[in-house]
Amino acid sequence: xxxxxxxxxSPTHPRWRKVAYGGMQPGYDDNHTDESxxxxxxxxxxxxxxxxxxxxxxxxxxxxxxxxxxxxxxVWTCTLASTIDENSLLLIDVGLLVSGFLILxxxxxxLSLSLLFHYFLNISFFITVLYVLAPIYxxxxxxxxxxxxxxxxxxxxxxxxxxHDYSESTVKAPGxxxxxxxxxxxxxxxxxxxxxxxxxxxxSRLHVFAIMLFSLQVFLFAPLVTYCxxxxxxxxHLCFSISLMAMTLSFVYTLHRLLFVLLLSLxxxxxxVCPYWLIRIQEYKFEINGPWDExxxxxxxxD
Amino acid sequence: MGxxxxxxxxxxxxxxxxxxxxxxxxxxAYYLSQCLLKLGHKVVVVxxxxxxxxxxxxxxxxxxxxxVPWRPFCNQSTFPTLYGILPIIRTILIRERITVVHGHQxxxxxCHDALLHxxxxxxxxxxxxxxxxGFGDVGSIxxxxxxxxxxxDVSQAICVSHTSKENTxxxxxxxxxxxxxxxxxxxxxxxxxxxxxxxxxxxxVVVISRLVYRKGADLLVEVIPEVCRLHPNVRFIIGGDxxxxxxxxxxxxxxxxxxxxxxxxxxxxxxxRSVLISGHIFLTCSLTEAFCMAILEAASCGLLTVSTRVGxxxxxxxxxxxxxxEPDPGDIVQAIQxxxxxxxxxxxxxxxxxxxxxxxxxxVAKRTEIVYDRxxxxxxxxxxxxxxxxxxxxxxxxKLFSLVMILGFLFWHLLELWQPADDIExxxxxxxxxxxxxxxxxxx
Numbered sequence: 001x002x003x004x005x006x007x008x009x010s011p012t013h014p015r016w017r018k019v020a021y022g023g024m025q026p027g028y029d030d031n032h033t034d035e036s037x038x039x040x041x042x043x044x045x046x047x048x049x050x051x052x053x054x055x056x057x058x059x060x061x062x063x064x065x066x067x068x069x070x071x072x073x074x075v076w077t078c079t080l081a082s083t084i085d086e087n088s089l090l091l092i093d094v095g096l097l098v099s100g101f102l103i104l105x106x107x108x109x110x111l112s113l114s115l116l117f118h119y120f121l122n123i124s125f126f127i128t129v130l131y132v133l134a135p136i137y138x139x140x141x142x143x144x145x146x147x148x149x150x151x152x153x154x155x156x157x158x159x160x161x162x163x164h165d166y167s168e169s170t171v172k173a174p175g176x177x178x179x180x181x182x183x184x185x186x187x188x189x190x191x192x193x194x195x196x197x198x199x200x201x202x203x204s205r206l207h208v209f210a211i212m213l214f215s216l217q218v219f220l221f222a223p224l225v226t227y228c229x230x231x232x233x234x235x236x237h238l239c240f241s242i243s244l245m246a247m248t249l250s251f252v253y254t255l256h257r258l259l260f261v262l263l264l265s266l267x268x269x270x271x272x273v274c275p276y277w278l279i280r281i282q283e284y285k286f287e288i289n290g291p292w293d294e295x296x297x298x299x300x301x302x303d
Numbered sequence: 304m305g306x307x308x309x310x311x312x313x314x315x316x317x318x319x320x321x322x323x324x325x326x327x328x329x330x331x332a333y334y335l336s337q338c339l340l341k342l343g344h345k346v347v348v349v350x351x352x353x354x355x356x357x358x359x360x361x362x363x364x365x366x367x368x369x370x371v372p373w374r375p376f377c378n379q380s381t382f383p384t385l386y387g388i389l390p391i392i393r394t395i396l397i398r399e400r401i402t403v404v405h406g407h408q409x410x411x412x413x414c415h416d417a418l419l420h421x422x423x424x425x426x427x428x429x430x431x432x433x434x435x436x437g438f439g440d441v442g443s444i445x446x447x448x449x450x451x452x453x454x455x456d457v458s459q460a461i462c463v464s465h466t467s468k469e470n471t472x473x474x475x476x477x478x479x480x481x482x483x484x485x486x487x488x489x490x491x492x493x494x495x496x497x498x499x500x501x502x503x504x505x506x507x508v509v510v511i512s513r514l515v516y517r518k519g520a521d522l523l524v525e526v527i528p529e530v531c532r533l534h535p536n537v538r539f540i541i542g543g544d545x546x547x548x549x550x551x552x553x554x555x556x557x558x559x560x561x562x563x564x565x566x567x568x569x570x571x572x573x574x575x576r577s578v579l580i581s582g583h584i585f586l587t588c589s590l591t592e593a594f595c596m597a598i599l600e601a602a603s604c605g606l607l608t609v610s611t612r613v614g615x616x617x618x619x620x621x622x623x624x625x626x627x628x629e630p631d632p633g634d635i636v637q638a639i640q641x642x643x644x645x646x647x648x649x650x651x652x653x654x655x656x657x658x659x660x661x662x663x664x665x666x667v668a669k670r671t672e673i674v675y676d677r678x679x680x681x682x683x684x685x686x687x688x689x690x691x692x693x694x695x696x697x698x699x700x701x702k703l704f705s706l707v708m709i710l711g712f713l714f715w716h717l718l719e720l721w722q723p724a725d726d727i728e729x730x731x732x733x734x735x736x737x738x739x740x741x742x743x744x745x746x747x
Contacts, residue, residue: 018465020486020594020618021661023670030483030670031459031677037479038469292435292470294517294591295613295630301521 041290050282055275057238061166063267064226064241067248069161070263072218074251076198079211089210096217097123103225107232127213134209141200149197156194163187165223191219312675313345313400317417318407319380321350321368325572327596328408328433331463331487333362338668340364344675345732347399349392351381351413369395373413383412385707386714389420393718396426397727403675405429409436409446415453422456422689423711427678430454431461432471435593435614447474451696452704456689458678461485461671463594464615470593476696485670486619488662489599496605496651497580506537506643509582509606511570511597512589514545519588519611524550525632526588528558530639537643538563542570542578579604584642590630592616598625603658605651609638620661624654686712 016025016034024030075092078084084092101119141149165184195215199208230237245267253260316336320328336346346366351373360368371391376382395401404421406414409432418428430453436443454460454475460482462468468482501507508530512518523541530537541551541564548566555564570578579585585601585608592614601608602624610616612627619625626645628638686708693708694701 018618019621020464020484020615021620023661023663023666030485030673031480033479038473040466041469041473288438288473290469290473291466292591292593292614293437294435295611297521297590298631299525 038290041288043289044285044287045289046287047282047285050279052275052279055278056271057234059271059275060238060241061226061230063270064244065164065166065223066161066263066266066270067241067244068218068222068226069157070248070252071244072215073157074248074255075214076211077255079207080198080201086204086206086210089207089214093210093213093217096214100217100221100225104228107228126216130212130216131209134205134212137196137199137212138202138205138208139200141197146201149201153194153197156190156197160187160191160194160219163190188219192216195219310676310679311343311345312339312672312679313402314339314347314675315396315399315401315404315417315421316346316348316407317350317404317411317414318348319351319375319411319413320408321348321353322362323353323356327487327594328411330596331431331433332407333366334488334490334664335668335671336366337364338664339671340366341665342668342672344672345399347395347401349395349413349417351375367399371413380410381413383416385416385419386711388413388416389711389714390718392417392420393424393715394727396421396424397724398730400729401426403427403429403678405431407431408433409450410434415449418453418457419708420711420715423686423708423715425683427458427675427681428456429459429461429674429678430457431463432467433463433593435467435470435591436474438474448697448700450475452693452700452707455692455696455704456684457481458681459483459674461674463487464618466615466618467593483670483674485667485674486662487594487596487599488664488667489596489603489658490664491603491655491659491662494576494579494600494603494655496655500605500651501581501583504536506534506584506646507540507582508537508584508586508609508639509540509542509579509601510586510588511542511575511578511601512587513543514541514547514551516547517590518543518545519590519630520545520547520550522588522611522630522632522635523586524554526586526635526639527551527564528554528560529632529636531558531560531563533636533640534643537639538565540565540567540578540582542567542575544569575600576604579606582606583646584609584639586635586639587611588630588635589613589616595619599658599662603655605649605654607642607645607649607654609635609642611635624657 014026016028016032018034018036025032075084075089079089105116163183164187165181192215195212199212199215202208202211226237226240229240249260249264249267252263314336316332318328318332320326321332322329332348336348339346341364348366348368350368350370352370353375357370357372360370362368371388373381373388396404404417404426406418406428407430408414414430418430421428436446438444438447450471451474454477457477458481460471460475460477462471462482462484463486465484468479468484471477472479472482510523514520524547527539531539548568551564551566555561555566567578579601583606585598585606587595587597587608587610589595589611590613594615595610598608598610598616598619602620608620608625610625610627611630613630617627626638626642628634690705690708693704696704
C-alpha cells in the first residue's frame with residue numbers, strides 16, 4: 001500500500017523565489033508574475049492629514065509679514081510725500097530699535113551681557129557706516145526717471161515677498177546652526193536694493209539716512225523678532241500678529257480706501273482661501289515609493 | 304515532440320553604451336552577443352562613434368559593430384534627433400536582414416530612436432532596462448514619460464532583477480507578463496580567486512566603486528573609522544575616483560589612518576581582479592542598484608560581500624555569500640563584524656565554483672533566446688492599432704506621441720520611394736567556422 005501511495009502523489013513544484021541567481025527557476029518562466037509582485041510598493045507615504053484650523057494658524061506668519069511690508073511701504077509713501085519729516089522718522093527708528101531689543105531680551109533667556117554689548121557694538125558700527133554712505137545713496141539714481149524707480153522698487157518688493165522664508169529668519173537667532181537658503185538670501189537682498197532705490201529719491205542726506213535705517217531695521221531684523229516671539233509663545237505670536245494686522249489696516253484705511261480693500265482681500269486670501277485650497281488639493285496627491293528608490297542617508301553630510 | 308525546430312534569429316543590438324566604453328551595460332551587450340553567436344544566431348551591434356572609432360568593426364567571433372558617425376553630447380548619450388537616425392537604421396536593418404531589434408538602457412537616446420523606427424517598420428522589438436529610477440524628481444518624471452512612449456508598443460522587455468521589473472512596469476505601464484527577469488552574469492574565467500588567500504592576521508576589506516553620492520561614499524566616510532577602531536587588524540583598500548575622494552582623504556587625516564586605508568584612485572578594468580584578490584571582504588555602500596555586477600565579480604574572486612540592502616541587491620546572492628545591512632553606518636559596521644566572524648568558514652575556491660553554477664552568460668543567452676521566440680510569435684500590428692496604444696499614454700502626451708509616430712511613418716514611406724528596399728544590397732553571411740574546419744583539414 002505505501003509504495004503505491006508514494007508513487008501516486010503528483011510532483012509539487014518548489015515555491016517561486018524572488019531571487020536572480022541560479023538560472024531559470026524550475027516550473028516557472030522568466031516572465032512569471034507572482035502574487036507578491038509590487039508587494040513593497042508604498043503609496044502616499046509622506047501624506048500628512050491636515051487640519052483646517054492648524055493650517056490657518058500656520059498661515060498667520062505669512063499675513064504678519066505681509067502687514068510688516070505694507071507698513072514699510074506706508075512709511076516710504078508718507079516720507080516721499082513729506083508727511084513724515086526726518087526728525088519723526090529718526091524717532092521711529094529709535095523706537096523700533098529699543099522695542100526690538102526689549103523683545104529679544106524678554107524672549108531669549110540665554111541672552112547675556114557680553115552678547116548684548118556685542119549687539120550694541122555691531123549696531124553702532126552699522127549706523128555709522130550708514131550715515132557715512134548716505135550722501136552716496138542720495139545721488140545714486142539722479143539720472144534715472146522716477147517711473148523706473150517706482151517700477152523697479154515694486155518688482156523687487158514682490159520678489160522679496162515671494163522668495164521670503166516664512167518659517168525661519170535669514171538673520172539667525174543665537175544657537176541656530178543651519179545656513180540660510182539661496183532664495184532667502186536673494187529675498188533679503190531684493191528688499192535692501194528696493195530700499196536704496198526709494199532712499200535715492202529723498203531731498204536731504206538726513207532723510208536718506210533715516211529711511212535707510214528704518215528699512216534695514218525692518219527687513220533685516222523683523223523676521224528675527226517675529227521668529228523669537230513665535231518660539232517664545234504661540235499665543236503671544238497670534239496676539240501680536242492680529243494687532244499688527246489691525247494697525248496696518250487702519251493706517252491704510254486712513255490713507256486710501258482702494259488699497260485698504262486690496263490689502264484686506266489679500267489677507268483673507270492668504271489666511272482663509274489658500275488653506276482651504278491646500279486641503280482640497282491634497283486628495284490629488286499621488287506618490288509612489290518602493291525598494292527601487294534611492295536610499296536616504298540618516299545623517300547630515302558635513303563638508 | 305512535434306515542436307518546430309529552434310528559430311535562428313538575426314538580432315540588432317542598439318545602445319549608446321558599448322566598447323571601448325566600460326560599464327555594466329557594455330559588458331552585458333558584449334557577452335550576450337558572444338553567447339548568442341555561439342548558439343547560432345546572427346548578431347549585429349549599432350552604437351555611436353567613439354572618437355576615431357567610426358564605421359564598421361569586427362570583434363571576436365565575427366561580431367559586427369556599426370559605429371555610426373553620431374557624436375555623443377552628454378555622458379556618452381547621443382543627441383535625440385527623433386528622425387535623424389531613421390535612414391541609417393533602415394539601411395542596416397535591410398542590409399543585415401534583421402528580425403529582432405534589441406535595445407539596451409533607458410538613458411540611451413540612440414536605443415529609443417532605434418526602437419521607435421523599428422516598430423514603425425514592423426520589426427519585433429525587445430528592450431532591456433539596466434537601471435532603477437524614482438518617480439519624484441524632475442529628471443525621472445520626464446524620463447518615465449519618454450519610456451512610456453518608446454515602450455508603449457514594444458514586443459517584450461527584459462529587466463535584470465525582480466525589483467527592476469517592478470520599477471519598469473510602474474514607470475512604463477507595460478503589462479507584467481511582457482517583462483522577463485534575466486540577470487546579468489559574470490565572466491568567471493576572468494575573475495578567479497588567488498591560488499593562496501592573503502594570509503596572516505590581517506583582514507583586508509576592498510571597496511571598488513565610483514566615489515560619488517549615489518555609491519554611498521558618505522557612508523564609507525562614517526563606516527571606516529568605526530571599523531578601524533573596533534578591529535585593529537582590519538585594513539581598507541579603496542579603488543575608484545570621484546568628487547567624494549576628498550572627503551575620504553580628509554577622513555584619513557582626521558583619524559590618522561594612513562597606514563590602514565589605502566586609496567588607489569581609478570582602477571582600470573583589467574586590474575580589478577588583482578585588486579579584488581588582495582582582500583578578504585568586498586564592501587559596497589550603494590544607495591541604489593538595479594543589479595550589482597561588482598558583487599558578482601567579487602564573489603567570483605572568492606570574497607565575502609557586505610552590501611547595503613537597496614534595490615535589487617538582496618536578489619543577487621544566497622544568504623551565505625553576502626551580508627546585507629541597512630544603509631546606515633551603524634548597521635554596516637555590524638554587518639562587517641558579522642562578515643569578519645564568518646570569514647574562517649569561507650573557501651574562495653568553493654565560492655568561485657558556486658558562482659560558475661549560479662551565473663552563466665550561456666544561461667543568460669538561452670533565456671534571452673526564449674524572449675526572442677516570444678517576440679517573434681507576437682502578431683504583427685498595423686499603424687492604427689499602434690496609435691490607439693500611443694493615445695492611451697496621456698491626455699496631451701498621447702496625441703503628441705501619435706503625431707510623432709505618424710510623421711515617422713510618412714518619413715519611412717518617403718525613404719521607401721527615394722531608395723526602395725530592393726535596391727539596398729544585402730550583406731552575405733560569413734561562415735568563419737567552416738573556413739576554420741577546412742583549414743584544419745588541410746593542415747592534417
